[in-house]
Amino acid sequence: MDLLGNEELKNTAKRKQTEDDEKENLEPSSRKQPTLRNCINSLLHDHNIDKLCLYVEPKLKELIKKGNLYDDRELVIKVIFHALLLDIPNHFVDTEVPINVYEVKRNNNFLYADLLIVEIKSTENSKRNRFIFEFKNKGVNFLDLQIKGNNSSWEVMERKAYKVEAMSRRDVLQLKCNNLEKFNHGKTMREIFNGAREQLLNYVRNLKKDDHQNNFEFITSAFVVMAVGSRKLIWEKISC
Numbered sequence: 423m424d425l426l427g428n429e430e431l432k433n434t435a436k437r438k439q440t441e442d443d444e445k446e447n448l449e450p451s452s453r454k455q456p457t458l459r460n461c462i463n464s465l466l467h468d469h470n471i472d473k474l475c476l477y478v479e480p481k482l483k484e485l486i487k488k489g490n491l492y493d494d495r496e497l498v499i500k501v502i503f504h505a506l507l508l509d510i511p512n513h514f515v516d517t518e519v520p521i522n523v524y525e526v527k528r529n530n531n532f533l534y535a536d537l538l539i540v541e542i543k544s545t546e547n548s549k550r551n552r553f554i555f556e557f558k559n560k561g562v563n564f565l566d567l568q569i570k571g572n573n574s575s576w577e578v579m580e581r582k583a584y585k586v587e588a589m590s591r592r593d594v595l596q597l598k599c600n601n602l603e604k605f606n607h608g609k610t611m612r613e614i615f616n617g618a619r620e621q622l623l624n625y626v627r628n629l630k631k632d633d634h635q636n637n638f639e640f641i642t643s644a645f646v647v648m649a650v651g652s653r654k655l656i657w658e659k660i661s662c
Contacts, residue, residue: 455480462510465553469643471657478502479655496559499649500536503555507539514540524631533625540640552640554629556622558614558648562586565651566600573602586651594654611650618646619660626662 456464461474485502504517520532537555544550562582563573569585571578586594595612606614622644633640644660 458506462507465507466510466513466551469551469553469641469659471645471647471659474503474506475647475655475657478506479653482649482652482655495561496536496557496649499559499647499655500557503537503557503647507537510539512542514538514542521625521628522632524628524635533628535625549639549641552629552642554622554625554642554644556618556625556644556646558618558646560597560599560603560606560611560614560648560650562651564599564603564606566598567651583651583653587653589654591654591656594650594656597650611648611656615646615648615656615658618648619658622646622660623662626660 456473456477458477461471461477464470464473482502485498500517504515508515515537517535517537519535519538521535523531523533535554536557539551539553539555541550541552562579565582565586567582567585569578569582571581573579586597589597595610595615597611599606599609599614601607603609626642626644629640629642632638642662644662646658646660648656650656
């Protein structure tokens with residue numbers, strides 16, 4: 423897969439953070455975008471990812487290199503967020519974290535959180551914070567964008583990506599999967615997003631049952647983030 427390697431991607435994200443911190447110190451009045459530090463503070467203190475997603479979205483073109491539109495998949499957006507949030511002090515941050523299953527019997531006794539962030543030590547003896555993310559992705563080659571041409575052409579792929587980039591959130595959610603998508607053929611992005619919401623709620627229910635079993639107390643916030651066409655992010659905080 424011709425994608426940025428995990429280590430290279432993490433290094434790229436850290437360089438972006440350093441550049442942003444320098445801008446914050448040198449040009450506080452001229453900045454139009456929040457720094458990564460601002461985004462992380464908004465997540466930790468306000469339980470809000472709006473700033474974080476608005477920070478990541480315009481960088482997708484940089485982080486998903488030209489020529490990699492074929493290989494854009496869920497792992498890419500997961501690694502991007504993990505890399506950006508990896509070094510938060512006093513927090514456990516990891517991907518594919520097992521969650522005990524209490525509600526239904528399954529062959530596998532675990533579900534796996536795409537990204538879990540847990541406060542290690544609370545301040546002033548308050549409840550610890552916990553953040554869980556569910557990521558979804560649909561690359562341009564799986565979208566029905568009504569653009570003629572073969573996906574083997576970079577020009578065709580890039581035209582598709584540009585079309586997605588110009589779309590509103592509402593239009594993106596109405597996009598359907600094309601014939602190349604085996605599992606979600608004909609489904610809209612909204613249907614896939616709603617499925618991710620239900621999946622995440624199931625994770626949270628099982629996390630809370632685990633908390634009850636172990637006498638843990640957390641303030642939990644859950645987020646669905648969906649990358650569409652390597653250019654757009656759709657996100658939502660789920661009431662739980």
